[in-house]
Amino acid sequence: MTTNFSLPKTLRRSGSLPSSRTVRIVILGQAAVGKTALAVRFITKRFIGEYDPTLETIYRHEMVIGGDVVHFEILDTAGQEEDALLIEEKIKWGDGFLIVYSVTDRCSFDEVMRLCFLVNHIHTAGARRSNVEPPPMLIVANKKDLEFDRMVSTEDGENLSRGLKLPFHEVSARDGWEETAGVFQALYSDIVQQLDSSPPSFRRRAVSKLMEKIPRIHSNSALGGTGRSFSFSSFRDFLPD
Numbered sequence: 326m327t328t329n330f331s332l333p334k335t336l337r338r339s340g341s342l343p344s345s346r347t348v349r350i351v352i353l354g355q356a357a358v359g360k361t362a363l364a365v366r367f368i369t370k371r372f373i374g375e376y377d378p379t380l381e382t383i384y385r386h387e388m389v390i391g392g393d394v395v396h397f398e399i400l401d402t403a404g405q406e407e408d409a410l411l412i413e414e415k416i417k418w419g420d421g422f423l424i425v426y427s428v429t430d431r432c433s434f435d436e437v438m439r440l441c442f443l444v445n446h447i448h449t450a451g452a453r454r455s456n457v458e459p460p461p462m463l464i465v466a467n468k469k470d471l472e473f474d475r476m477v478s479t480e481d482g483e484n485l486s487r488g489l490k491l492p493f494h495e496v497s498a499r500d501g502w503e504e505t506a507g508v509f510q511a512l513y514s515d516i517v518q519q520l521d522s523s524p525p526s527f528r529r530r531a532v533s534k535l536m537e538k539i540p541r542i543h544s545n546s547a548l549g550g551t552g553r554s555f556s557f558s559s560f561r562d563f564l565p566d
């Protein structure tokens with residue numbers, strides 16, 4: 326699958342050879358808000374109704390964006406994180422963050438602010454420079470198709486987004502690919518802009534032993550390699566050719 330996202334002019338390449346870059350996205354949010362559904366929707370274009378509660382996974386997926394080959398590494402975190410050190414490792418690993426809540430779950434909405442502050446704190450606290458920018462983050466309200474079960478209004482989401490000065494997207498992973506892809510596209514644009522304009526606050530590229538232990542699922546290869554190393558047969562069945 327070689328989907329070509331359209332990009333803002335400043336991020337488009339013209340004439341030169343395609344380059345290749347890796348971006349690491351961490352999806353955070355309470356249990357059952359749809360983190361896996363969003364990641365799998367983006368990668369496979371399908372909505373798969375039921376998953377096992379997340380065993381933490383890194384999805385690897387290549388796409389051509391604006392003429393460049395982009396290697397996405399998407400960490401789908403478990404909704405329940407017991408150990409503060411473990412979550413810190415995962416947050417340090419990421420270039421950008423999707424903070425997800427479900428519009429049907431008020432508690433998951435209330436958790437968003439804490440997660441945003443946590444990411445902000447972890448990425449800026451240890452920095453040598455004082456003017457380090459927080460990493461790109463985006464608030465995602467999922468399950469907007471469940472209008473009858475809604476507990477969080479669009480206005481609540483927009484107010485939170487204004488308060489935290491973060492972009493906000495209300496989507497349904499169930500209802501379509503474009504919206505979900507738009508979320509990843511927006512975050513990708515922000516990550517690229519930040520990586521190109523300022524050095525990361527610390528060595529985000531370092532991979533700790535913990536991160537190496539998280540299972541990886543490789544969806545495809547935009548470059549035509551075999552690239553298939555899915556270890557869960559339930560996902561293999563849904564991959565596009």
Ligand SMILES: Nc1nc2c(ncn2[C@@H]2O[C@H](COP(=O)(O)OP(=O)(O)OP(=O)(O)O)[C@@H](O)[C@H]2O)c(=O)[nH]1
Binds near residue numbers: 469
């Ligand atoms: N109606 C509807 N259901 C959704 C949507 N997104 C996810 N779901 C359902 O919500 C449930 C939880 O989705 P998951 O993707 O497993 O949620 P998660 O955040 O990864 O959950 P954990 O792995 O437990 O942290 C599943 O039954 C999904 O089918 C959506 O946009 N609309």
